[in-house]
Amino acid sequence: MEPIPETSEAVDEFGPFEPDLLERLQDKARHVRELVPACVGLSLASREHGVTFTVVATDEEIAALDGAQYLDSGPCVESVKAEQVLEYTADDFFQESSWQLFALSTAAAGISSTLTLPILKEAQVVGSVNLYAASPQAFTGHHEGIAEIFHAWAPAAVANADLGFATRGTAQQAPQILREVTRIKVAVGVLVESQGLTLEAAEQQLSQAARRAGVSEAALAERIISGSAYAEREEE
Template identity: 35%
Template sequence: MELLPQSKEALDEYVTPSVDDVEGLLRVIEGWAVRTVPECVALSVTMLDDDLTFTLVDTDARTEAASGEADRGAGDQEPDFALDEQGWADMARQRAFSGIASTVCLPVVEGGRAVLNIDLYASTAHAFRDRIDGLVAALGAWQAGAVTNADLGFESLRRAEAAPERLREQRLVDVAVGLVAARIGVTTDDASGLLNHAAERAGVTEAQAATVARVLLA
């Protein structure tokens, strides 16, 4: 598998005290996943504290996705019954990233809270059948939190593509927090709270706090 270009860009700048080598972690997970599920064609790891996703993907599957984008969904039909789970699953696969027929999300828990989400993507519909126990044991994941076929559309890829911009915005927010803390003599935690409060008053979400940061820095 290849590291997504945006993931490589983000990893060049990403620093986290909890993981020394994020790309190394991705490669270790890749090795375990491919040994357990040979049909695995992509994987994403989301660092939940920072809400950043990094992705490895089989280059052949990525090419198929690009060429099939225009055709996807043309023949979709609604299932006959709202609770026809197999029908919904089949329809979701038709709309999915080309080459992905099944997925599993495995959270990793430390100290009673989830710190990572590991999303694995396979090219066959039953690739993870009877293999989740092995993945959980290998990856140190939380078995009760495992969810299958929740991301057939490969949304984690889109999050990974957005990671560099998220990092740029976070740096901007960090600079603004430091400026507020220095100007009014409060801790950075208090300054961060003030910035988020200003974002709320401006009618933007916490994720859009960079907008307020730009105003402050200007």
């Protein structure tokens, strides 16, 4: 699997957040594919950075998977034969519920099942991993194995919550999110230097000022940075 362009951009421009993040993510994806050959994508969400990174199957991998569907008369083929969307029942998944039915109605092309697992570190949830597959029961029986790959918690696994592959859209926002985070940090630095504040006090001041002004912290940060640059030019 390969990273989507925005994931590569986010890591290249603002990383590395962790050593060899992309390489390790792709390595984990390879291990997942060994367990679940029908897996066509996965998204790793970082709670610390507030962003999501996504890798997806290449065109060649998708073509090979499509070929396997035709050879094996898989779900995509059966759906075409019936000229209708196949119905998913409680037997297909853990339990039928309203969010699953909604997910099915907005499913992304080629996504027939998903698996979401929380990632733990010292008993604290630090992120999550969402996996996407092109066959309905691809992840059945593999929760523990996948959890081991990502140091996730298998008992909290949720099936088919994101058949629309929404995390890919979230991952596409990563560069902008990280750009704003970077500018906020610069603005906090300006406040620390110009007003003699501690880092914590400067962060709090920026947050409170933005809230009172009814603007985002990122927008206020840009004003602070612009004002500081103007003041420096005036002094020259």
